[in-house]
Amino acid sequence: MDEQRAILETYFPIASLITSIVGPKCEVVIHDIFNPEQSVIYLTNGHISGRKVGDGATDLVLKLLKGNLNQDQPFIANYIAEGPNGQKFRSSTYFIRNHKGELIGLMCINIDITQMKIAEEWIQHLLYGDSSVTPQVKEDPPEEKQVTEYLQGNxxxxxxxxxKTVLGKLDVTKDRLTSHEKQELVKALNNQGVFLLKGGVSEVARSLGISEPTVYRYLQKLK
Incomplete structure (x- = not known):
């Protein structure tokens, strides 16, 4: 067993402890960030998100690998994640490092708050009804500063x-995109870590209606 795997495995009991304390609505996942297509090496209550050991990285893990999130901090806490069936999670991620301080893995804690959100809406309705008097809601920070995650292992x-998330921000359909706009989309998808995954090039090519060599040519221009 190599040193990296040994360090990651020391967090397995901690993951189980957290689940035992928080309860059945809590999923804890250990990711090996150097194997994005099979990054999940341990998890508890995987039925919550539908994931299992051997599943792939999330979009958050890919963003970390691309350096798009601050890795100097020890953890990121209390962000919202979404499951494949629309579930809502309150999530936190601890950065696991080796003895040199290098990032090697993640311990992600995901608490299913789907039913709590429904209860919250019901309570708000009971308190304020349909009147014009509504509680003051704290505004969310700008979108680019929010941490979000899509909990999908496939x-x-x-x-x-x-x-779909990147293309959804466009005002035009893919058949009306200019060559420059397609290059910018490839750049944006590259920054998201899409091309770290096997099949990324072919899926982007299909989605943009261009050939795989064209995607590779756009990527080459980014270097």
Whole structure:
């Protein structure tokens, strides 16, 4: 067993402890970040998100690998994640490092708050009804500063989700995109870590209506 795997395995009992304390609505996942297509090496209560050992990385893991999130902090806490069936999670991620301080893995804690959100809406309705008097809600921070995650272990589904999210911000359909706009989309998808996954190039090519060599040519221009 190599040193990296040994370090990651020391967190397995901690993951089980957290689940035992928080309860059945809590999933804890250990990711090996150097194997994005099979990054999940341990998890508890995987039925919550539908994942299992051997499943792939999430979009958050890919963003970390691309350096798009601050890795100097010890953890990121209390962000919202979404499951494949629309579940809502309150999530936190602890950065696991080796003895040199290098990031080697993640311990992700996901608490299913789907039913709590429904209860919250019901309570708000009971308190304020349909009147014009509504509670003051704290505004969310700008979108680019929010941490979000899509809890999906299936690589193909994750790719489609990430590509759909980026394309969903466009005002035009893919058949009306200019060559420059397609290059910018490839750049944006690259920054999201889409091309770290096997099949990323072919899925992007299909989604943009271009050939795989064209995607590779766009990527080459980014270097």
């Amino acid at each position: 690589v193909e589904d994750l790719l489609r989700h990430m590509i």
